[in-house]
Amino acid sequence: MAASGHPPNLALEKLIAESGASHKALAARVNQHCQAQGKAARYTHTSVANWISGMIPRWPTPKAIAAALSERLGRPVSVAEIGMPQPATTSPEIGLDFPRELPRAIDVAAAWWILGDQVNRRAFGRLAFAAAAFTTPSTRWLIQPADADAALQPPRSRGRRVGTADLAELRDAVEHARHIDSKYGGGSFGSCLVATCLRERAVPLLKGSYTDAVGRELFSATAQLGRLAGYAAWDVGDQAGAQRHYIQALRLARAAGDVPLGGYVLASMSLQAGLNDHVEDAIDMAQGAYERARDQATPRTLAFFKLVEARAHARAARRHGRACARRAAALALAHSETLLGQAHPDDGDPVWIDFFTHARLAADATEIHRDLQMPHMVMRFEEMATMPALTYTRSAGMRNAIVGSAHLQARRLDEGLEYGHRAVDILSRVASTRSLTYVNDLLHALTPWDAESSVRQFRRRVRQELRTPA
Known part of the structure; x- marks a missing residue:
């Protein structure tokens, strides 16, 4: 891979010059060190030039470069000294610090x-998924978001x-x-x-x-x-x-x-927590995103944070059946609709929130009302969820599975299967494990009709085209 555009690695360039090694000789010795560590390598003088230009090779090549330069210079050379990252850990704890x-x-x-x-x-x-991993990051961001x-x-x-x-x-x-x-x-x-x-x-x-x-x-x-x-x-x-x-x-x-962007990331964390059934953490993070950004974010951005909160409350209602969670979901969704209605093209929305339109709110509202066991509201919002399937393919596929599940809640088998087949049509073109969870929800809802041949045929199609247990 060409290294053009990378900040040059001046530390490595200086050490190579001090060592007196040609690029060809250094590459040959690095290959030998890599092979001794079990990695086949065929680096050339061009590779060395790329490293100097700023490209960072995969581990353990940085260690091999440091070893080759140590030999040339007659002293220990660390990976940090050659301007490359030292893997302090390759344990599962990597990346969790804030x-x-x-x-x-x-x-x-x-x-x-x-x-x-x-x-x-x-x-x-x-x-x-470990909800505790989000505790310190979200707390520190809420205390000091900038x-x-x-x-x-x-x-x-x-x-x-x-x-x-x-x-x-x-x-x-x-x-x-x-x-x-x-x-x-x-x-x-x-x-x-x-x-x-x-x-x-x-x-x-x-x-x-x-x-x-x-x-x-x-x-x-x-x-x-x-x-x-x-x-x-x-x-x-x-x-x-x-x-x-x-x-x-x-x-x-x-x-x-960038406080609104931080809130957007926290809202994304909330979505992951909620769909892993850590609903209380999800609610806290969505509310935290809204409260911390409410004086700095645009109405459209704040509306999205409220929508994420509504999804978390609805998930809590689905999981625990609490009436208070149903009311909280309805209030958060209504607040999201109000804020989105206040959005204006001159607000200066960040580009990353441009997807959040009334059609997207309607699409997410179908899932909220499915979780609330309100199929009639799912159908109402489905009529408004007009996001183009060619652009938002994954979302369209999941929404069809959601609407199919809602039809089954209303005991409408034919309509449920019709939307289920639409979901398979779309999701067969998408590389998304998460989307399959929505199909699995639909399959679970089909259980009372397992004796029907149309249901058996649908399950067979899901196994064949989506490669998921049915």
Whole structure:
């Protein structure tokens, strides 16, 4: 991969010059060290030039580079000295910290985004969602949602100065990833590029030097990428990885001084908690996002936070059957509708909230009322949920499954199956594990009709086309 555009690794360039090693000779020795550590490697002089230009190779190559330079210089050379991250840990705890100090926060985020994909993913896959992991990050953000100006000057910066072109590239990556994720799901190739962008573009920029203004924009764009990475990980079932992306995104939103964005990340954390049935934590985070941002966020943004709260209350009503949760869901949804009605094109909405329209509110309201066992309200909001399926493919597929479940609540089997088949038609084109949970809810609701041949045929189709137990 070309390294063009990366802040150059001046520390590595200086050490190579001191060692007197040619790029070809150094590459050959690095290959030998990698092979001794069980990694096949075929690095060349071009690889060395790319490392100097700022590209960070995967572990254990940084360790091999340090070892090769140690031999040349006749003294120990650490991975940190060559300007590359040292994996202080590859344990499941990586990425959970929410440091108070900005330099440490940058190091923690960099370590997660560089090393996180190299941690044993099977170990992460065995980890369930842990609501406690969100406690410290959300508390610290609520207490202090923005860092002071002076904290935006990294004291250990390396490489060239970050400029507006770098920021434009990151913002373009965010927009591209947002639309790819909505259309193709978190397991799509486009969403996978978010992790690569964080590791190979955003992290080197974070390690560069920049003014306060540029730093804030850099942290904001990186936080948006981190939130997208979290959403994509959650969408494919990587609950633990998603939590770590969200935590680091929230920390960088604080570094950016972008309180509405921090609230958006916290609302995303609330959604994950709620759909994992940690409803009380979900309610707290959604309410916290709203209260902390209410004087700084636009009505559209605040309306989304209230919608997320309504979803959490409805989930609580579904789980515990409490009448107070039903009332709270209705109040939060009504508040969201009111705020969205106050939104105006001149409000200066952040681009990341542009998806939240009356049609999107209606789409989410179908799920809220399904959870509240109010199928007639599901049908009412379904008529208003006109988001284009070609753009919001995953959302359209899940909504069809939700409406199908609501028809079954009303004992309408034919209509339930009709919407179920529509959901399969759409979701067969989406790489999303999370969307399958909505199909599974529909399958569970079909249990009373298991003797019907049409139900057996539908279950067979789900097994074949969505590869989910039916």
